Amino acid sequence: MGLAQLRNETKSTSESTAVLLRELVAHLGQNRTQLREEWIRRITEGRLLTAMSKEEIFAEATSVYDSYVEALETRTLETLQAYAQNLSERIIPRGVETHEVVGIVLLLRDVLARSLFSKYHADTRMLNAVLDAYEPAANAIAITVAVGFVRERERIIRQQQEAIRELSTPVLQVRERLLILPIIGLIDPLRARQLTEQLLRGIRANRAKVVVIDITGVAAMDATVANHLVLTVESARLLGARVIVTGLSPEIAQTLVNIGVDLGKMNTVGDLQGGIEEAERLLGYKVGPLSEGMSA
Amino acid sequence: MKPVGVLEETRVAVAVDADIVAARMHGRALATRLGFRATDATLIATAISELARNILLYAKTGEVTISAIERGDRRGLAVVASDEGPGIADAARAMEDGFSTSGRLGLGLPGVRRLMDEFEVRSSAGRGTTVTVKKWIA
Amino acid sequence: MQVPILKQGAYLIATIQSALTDADIVQLRDALVEQVGRYRSRGVIIDVTALDVMDSFATGTLRDVAHMVRLRGAETVIVGIQPDVAFAMVHMGLTLEGVTTKLDLEEGLDHLNRNIRTTAGR
Numbered sequence: 001m002g003l004a005q006l007r008n009e010t011k012s013t014s015e016s017t018a019v020l021l022r023e024l025v026a027h028l029g030q031n032r033t034q035l036r037e038e039w040i041r042r043i044t045e046g047r048l049l050t051a052m053s054k055e056e057i058f059a060e061a062t063s064v065y066d067s068y069v070e071a072l073e074t075r076t077l078e079t080l081q082a083y084a085q086n087l088s089e090r091i092i093p094r095g096v097e098t099h100e101v102v103g104i105v106l107l108l109r110d111v112l113a114r115s116l117f118s119k120y121h122a123d124t125r126m127l128n129a130v131l132d133a134y135e136p137a138a139n140a141i142a143i144t145v146a147v148g149f150v151r152e153r154e155r156i157i158r159q160q161q162e163a164i165r166e167l168s169t170p171v172l173q174v175r176e177r178l179l180i181l182p183i184i185g186l187i188d189p190l191r192a193r194q195l196t197e198q199l200l201r202g203i204r205a206n207r208a209k210v211v212v213i214d215i216t217g218v219a220a221m222d223a224t225v226a227n228h229l230v231l232t233v234e235s236a237r238l239l240g241a242r243v244i245v246t247g248l249s250p251e252i253a254q255t256l257v258n259i260g261v262d263l264g265k266m267n268t269v270g271d272l273q274g275g276i277e278e279a280e281r282l283l284g285y286k287v288g289p290l291s292e293g294m295s296a
Numbered sequence: 297m298k299p300v301g302v303l304e305e306t307r308v309a310v311a312v313d314a315d316i317v318a319a320r321m322h323g324r325a326l327a328t329r330l331g332f333r334a335t336d337a338t339l340i341a342t343a344i345s346e347l348a349r350n351i352l353l354y355a356k357t358g359e360v361t362i363s364a365i366e367r368g369d370r371r372g373l374a375v376v377a378s379d380e381g382p383g384i385a386d387a388a389r390a391m392e393d394g395f396s397t398s399g400r401l402g403l404g405l406p407g408v409r410r411l412m413d414e415f416e417v418r419s420s421a422g423r424g425t426t427v428t429v430k431k432w433i434a
Numbered sequence: 435m436q437v438p439i440l441k442q443g444a445y446l447i448a449t450i451q452s453a454l455t456d457a458d459i460v461q462l463r464d465a466l467v468e469q470v471g472r473y474r475s476r477g478v479i480i481d482v483t484a485l486d487v488m489d490s491f492a493t494g495t496l497r498d499v500a501h502m503v504r505l506r507g508a509e510t511v512i513v514g515i516q517p518d519v520a521f522a523m524v525h526m527g528l529t530l531e532g533v534t535t536k537l538d539l540e541e542g543l544d545h546l547n548r549n550i551r552t553t554a555g556r
Contacts, residue, residue, distance in 0.1 A: 150369075151369075154369075155331070158434070190434065193335075196521060197335055197517065197518075197521065200517035200518075200520060200521065201517050203517075203537070204517055204537065207537055207538075207541075209537075209541075231524045231525065234524045234529055235517075235520040235521055235523070235524045236520075237535065238515045238520040238523060238524070238529075238530065238535050239515060239517065239520055239535070239537055240513070240535055240536035240537040240538075240541055241537070313455045313456040313457055314455050316455065316456065317453050317454070317455055320487055321453070324486070324487075334518055335517075335518040335521050335522075337518075338486065338487065338516075338518040338519060338521070338522050339518075339521075339522050339525065341486065341487045342487050342488070342489050342522040342523075342526065345487050345489040345491075346489050346490060346526075349456070349489070349490075349491055404489070404490045404526070406527070407490065407525075407526030407527050407528070408526070410525050410526060410527070411522065411525055411526060
């Protein structure tokens, strides 16, 4: 969107805008050192980027300044976009927040704009022309950096949420080739899907032959969740694991029957303990009285 | 609903069965590059495989267009499978599980719909078919 | 690209590579059926570890293999279905019902060995 704006802008008054931007870029290049210092001063005054050291601010400010000028010069935003993402990846873990990033980009825009004011203040027509060329470009740049930062934050938050969900439902290996997946709490589609993925990866990693899925702790079982359960059982089977479902209350059994699940095909046992014993029997472990004998 | 913007797109002509493989590899590659999780990339590749095969089976030739899309802040992937074949005379029935005109497993469209977030099929007898599916990054 | 089929005693082992076209899979089906007849194999293992997509055609054809091979007195085991492939399959409603599936080659061989032993003397 910003890219289109930059291009459209320059199409209509292309010659003059191009010339103006070139002059602008030259000016910003010539005064790089002092403008950058001015900017850093304002950043510090505004108490932004407090999580970073002076050296780091200087280094980043230099990169941002140069990327900014390059974006103005080439009238494309790709390099800036890539830089913004890279910058965000580095500073977000440091605790830098959105308002700081937006703040510093706007400060840079102000510093540069003021510099243009002082250079062209004697010639109003020229000043207006330069600002006409500068403003849309500067705004597009500000948006690009801000959006890049926000996107990166969202990506990280998603990752963290995923990690939390994963932690909250561990797949447990209790015996060789036997996994237990206790499902506790509310299951939304996203979590259900994550459970399935975790279980399948666990089956692969542990070479599990039997999985006990315990649903005693599931808060609410509706048709959607029941369906997810069935899909989980079926996908585990594709990986060669037999599934035993435990903790099935009569109500849940009814829900499953209602959605068309053939409970005869699903191996269900009353409680977790019983399920584990059944699993061990399937795996060939002798459980209980020795009269059992080896299973096939 | 906000309009959907297309960021980039790849067209794959479908005429022989090697094209099915090419289309799904493109799909997986784009999905991975956009940041879809591995499982979703597989869902997308599987959906593309089904749609591309339908083109071959029922229309002999057609085209699969795979695009990176965005709507507001969300990014995703869209697949448009189109052909000028005989069309689906009864689109509603085609969406029922088990419906089959060629004796195989049918068009697989209900399955594709389950894999994707958005699904639309436009078709009528004699006027070709266009199936559009979209998946958004969670 | 042809799928290589290895003869290991009474078993045939086919290892699929990832870029499998429809023609390849049909060719594999026919080759397996022919070889089971020729060698009087007792078991067939199809290793799909490298397969990154299993759609309705692949699933249907593998089921066909299992049926046709059973008619010739041999059992088929599919091994190596990847976690996300399994995930996609069940969401699409493809279940490979009636076909034995195991985690990997080792499990597949183990299954055949145990099963063949119990039907020994046939």
